[in-house]
Amino acid sequence: MLLQRFLVRLLTMLVTLFGVAIVVFVVIRVAPGDPIAMMLPPGASDDDIARLRALYGLDKSIVQQFFIWLGGVLHGNFGTSISLRQDVLGLVFNRLPATLELATVALLMAIAIGTTAAILGARSRGTAIEAGIDVASGATLSIPDFLWGLVLILLFGVLVPVFDISGRVSPQLDLPFATQFYLVESILRLRFDLTWDLLKHMLMPAVALALPLAAIIAQLLKQSLKEVLDLDYVVLARVKGFSETQVILREALKNAALPTLTLVGVQFTFLIGGTVIVERLFSYEGLGNMAIDAVINRDLPLIQGIVLVFALLFVLINLAVDMMYALLNPRLRHG
Amino acid sequence: MDEASVARGGLAPRLWLAGGWLLLALVAAIFAPLIAPQDPLAQDLMLERLPPFWLDGAEPGYWLGTDSLGRDLLSRLIFGGRIAFIVAFAAATSACLLGSALGLIAGYFGGWPDRIISRIVDVWMAFPPVLFAILLVAVLGTGLSSVILAIAIIDWTRFCRVIRAEAMSQARMDYVESARIAGYGRMGIMLREVLPNVLPSVVALLSLEMGIAVIVEAILSFVNLSISTDDPTWGSIIAEGRLSIHQAWWVLVFPLITLILTVLSFSQFGEALKARFDPVLR
Numbered sequence: 001m002l003l004q005r006f007l008v009r010l011l012t013m014l015v016t017l018f019g020v021a022i023v024v025f026v027v028i029r030v031a032p033g034d035p036i037a038m039m040l041p042p043g044a045s046d047d048d049i050a051r052l053r054a055l056y057g058l059d060k061s062i063v064q065q066f067f068i069w070l071g072g073v074l075h076g077n078f079g080t081s082i083s084l085r086q087d088v089l090g091l092v093f094n095r096l097p098a099t100l101e102l103a104t105v106a107l108l109m110a111i112a113i114g115t116t117a118a119i120l121g122a123r124s125r126g127t128a129i130e131a132g133i134d135v136a137s138g139a140t141l142s143i144p145d146f147l148w149g150l151v152l153i154l155l156f157g158v159l160v161p162v163f164d165i166s167g168r169v170s171p172q173l174d175l176p177f178a179t180q181f182y183l184v185e186s187i188l189r190l191r192f193d194l195t196w197d198l199l200k201h202m203l204m205p206a207v208a209l210a211l212p213l214a215a216i217i218a219q220l221l222k223q224s225l226k227e228v229l230d231l232d233y234v235v236l237a238r239v240k241g242f243s244e245t246q247v248i249l250r251e252a253l254k255n256a257a258l259p260t261l262t263l264v265g266v267q268f269t270f271l272i273g274g275t276v277i278v279e280r281l282f283s284y285e286g287l288g289n290m291a292i293d294a295v296i297n298r299d300l301p302l303i304q305g306i307v308l309v310f311a312l313l314f315v316l317i318n319l320a321v322d323m324m325y326a327l328l329n330p331r332l333r334h335g
Numbered sequence: 336m337d338e339a340s341v342a343r344g345g346l347a348p349r350l351w352l353a354g355g356w357l358l359l360a361l362v363a364a365i366f367a368p369l370i371a372p373q374d375p376l377a378q379d380l381m382l383e384r385l386p387p388f389w390l391d392g393a394e395p396g397y398w399l400g401t402d403s404l405g406r407d408l409l410s411r412l413i414f415g416g417r418i419a420f421i422v423a424f425a426a427a428t429s430a431c432l433l434g435s436a437l438g439l440i441a442g443y444f445g446g447w448p449d450r451i452i453s454r455i456v457d458v459w460m461a462f463p464p465v466l467f468a469i470l471l472v473a474v475l476g477t478g479l480s481s482v483i484l485a486i487a488i489i490d491w492t493r494f495c496r497v498i499r500a501e502a503m504s505q506a507r508m509d510y511v512e513s514a515r516i517a518g519y520g521r522m523g524i525m526l527r528e529v530l531p532n533v534l535p536s537v538v539a540l541l542s543l544e545m546g547i548a549v550i551v552e553a554i555l556s557f558v559n560l561s562i563s564t565d566d567p568t569w570g571s572i573i574a575e576g577r578l579s580i581h582q583a584w585w586v587l588v589f590p591l592i593t594l595i596l597t598v599l600s601f602s603q604f605g606e607a608l609k610a611r612f613d614p615v616l617r
Contacts (some may be wrong), residue, residue: 012457019458019473027474142602143595145548146557150573152593158580169531192438273463277554291466295473301468 002326009322013315020311021073021304025066028300043053073308079163083294088305092287096309097180098168099279099286103272106182106209110271111264113210114217119253121218122225123244133218137317140215145274149208156204164201168284173197178294205282209274220263224256258328269314290314350607353600360597364416372396373407375414375567384583397497400585402575408586411567412593418561418568419597422552427476429487429546434494435537441495442502443525452495459492468551472560482561488547493547494540501533535612539605546601553594569594 006290053059057068072079078088159167169175169182173194177185183202186194210219228234229252237251238244242252276288283289294302363370373396382405401410410559416439441452468485475481505511506529514524549569555561557569569590576587 015454016457016461019454020461023458023462024470027470030474096354138606139599142546142599145545146550146554147591147595147598150577150587151595153577153580154584154587154591158584269460273465276463276465276469276558277557280558288463288466295466295469295561296558298473306468307462307466310463310466314461314463 022306081302083297095287095290101183106206109210110213113214117218118221121222137215137218145208152204152322190198203277221260228252228256239269344481353603363413367413371410371413373410375410378404399589413566415569419549422546423545426483426486426548430490431541434491435498438495438498439502442499443506445504480533505529539608543605546598
């Protein structure tokens with residue numbers, strides 16, 4: 001039954017990706033403005049333009065272009081970036097690790113902050129502390145990552161300049177890394193000086209991305225905890241003499257976590273979507289920042305490649321969450 | 336006191352504050368030419384980076400200071416409000432009409448209309464929204480109508496998903512069945528019976544969406560893709576402030592406060608409406 005569910009999801013996922021490919025392709029081809037004309041120096045002959053157009057396949061019909069492009073994509077050939085003159089897939093893979101590290105650190109922070117607030121709120125239910133957490137999470141949730149990023153820049157970049165607000169790593173440092181996963185590699189190579197430098201750059205954008213999600217986790221998990229805390233087995237644990245915090249950590253948390261888990265999965269895709277503008281804000285050299293440059297430069301192959309990779313990431317996360325939910329939920333496991 | 340009245344009692348003062356701020360900002364935007372102390376476009380390099388009124392070196396008449404081109408910040412914020420509110424109302428309403436209509440059809444009729452609409456929603460959800468917005472505006476060309484259109488094209492799914500779920504549960508209720516027995520057509524039932532019942536959710540979402548539209552416009556003008564670069568928008572002021580952050584922090588602080596207050600106010604309204612109409616809380 002699990003396998004069947006997995007296969008159905010996999011199929012829907014492929015249909016969704018095909019839909020994304022069509023939409024991106026159509027949107028971009030509708031664009032006015034000639035990317036070829038922008039590549040050439042003024043005074044290029046019509047002959048040159050035609051040759052370049054043929055080189056990028058732009059002389060064929062839209063449907064032909066779509067299937068040529070799709071065929072290439074299926075073979076791992078995403079084309080050549082017009083503005084950077086490099087292989088699109090190579091460019092995307094070069095930038096993707098930076099974005100993945102940022103998003104993962106942000107996700108971990110959101111879970112840590114959100115869970116702490118939820119436990120604190122559930123422990124002190126009915127008091128001013130819970131009311132305070134409600135108000136704070138409500139307001140935090142309403143303010144999007146873009147604005148949090150600006151607030152953090154002002155607070156910790158200007159008012160108390162403790163963190164870096166621009167870039168991924170200090171430019172004067174020598175990087176011994178073999179991959180683009182700088183943070184992971186700096187830890188594996190025990191170069192904690194570099195880890196610290198990377199974190200100092202990553203912290204502000206990660207917090208900006210984490211805060212709205214932390215607020216959602218706090219609200220939902222607190223609600224589920226409060227429901228579980230009235231159940232018999234929890235009352236029993238309390239009678240046995242465990243403190244309220246122990247009761248929550250040992251008994252209530254694992255049963256209250258399932259609804260939050262599903263939600264975190266969906267919200268994680270929103271968080272990744274947020275990296276686009278937050279990376280821009282902090283000049284962080286990730287995929288999102290490159291995407292905005294690609295749009296501004298009308299670099300069609302690069303835009304297509306980046307959007308498809310984002311979409312693939314989103315559907316994979318949804319698939320993983322769905323499977324995890326099915327595995328953890330006893331009703332679905334045995335049903 | 337039951338939970339509903341606690342929720343309402345707790346919301347009331349915040350709702351007044353939210354309403355007060357939105358009214359103030361809206362009135363200022365509508366009467367901008369009468370209220371703004373200076374011409375928002377007038378540059379004067381003699382007056383560049385003047386601090387706000389309580390700091391040394393401030394000039395009278397330039398309450399919140401000036402930017403690096405000597406333009407009055409308060410006047411630019413007031414004029415920027417015009418674009419923010421136009422985008423908020425127009426984009427949110429368009430997204431709402433499109434999304435609610437599709438959601439209603441998908442939820443009430445079910446079957447293949449639902450399957451097609453739900454597939455499209457899936458595809459839309461697989462796009463990073465900010466990147467999608469930037470891409471659309473780049474394709475449509477900068478300008479007010481492109482920004483509005485881009486937001487509507489992206490955010491209709493927010494309405495569609497909620498209204499679809501609501502219409503689905505409404506369609507199973509007894510009153511729909513009685514209307515059918517009474518001889519009403521499916522279209523008639525959808526518009527006369529189901530629509531009024533999902534309307535509260537639509538209104539609550541609409542208020543939230545206005546806040547989102549204001550942010551998206553700010554993001555677009557931040558990356559220099561919104562309206563023409565001359566017109567002041569909150570996002571373009573922020574972009575300018577981000578660049579001169581170490582020389583003139585006020586150019587970033589004031590538009591940021593303006594944006595945060597506006598977004599918080601729209602979401603307070605949305606939350607309050609949701610609580611007001613939520614059958615569980617009611």
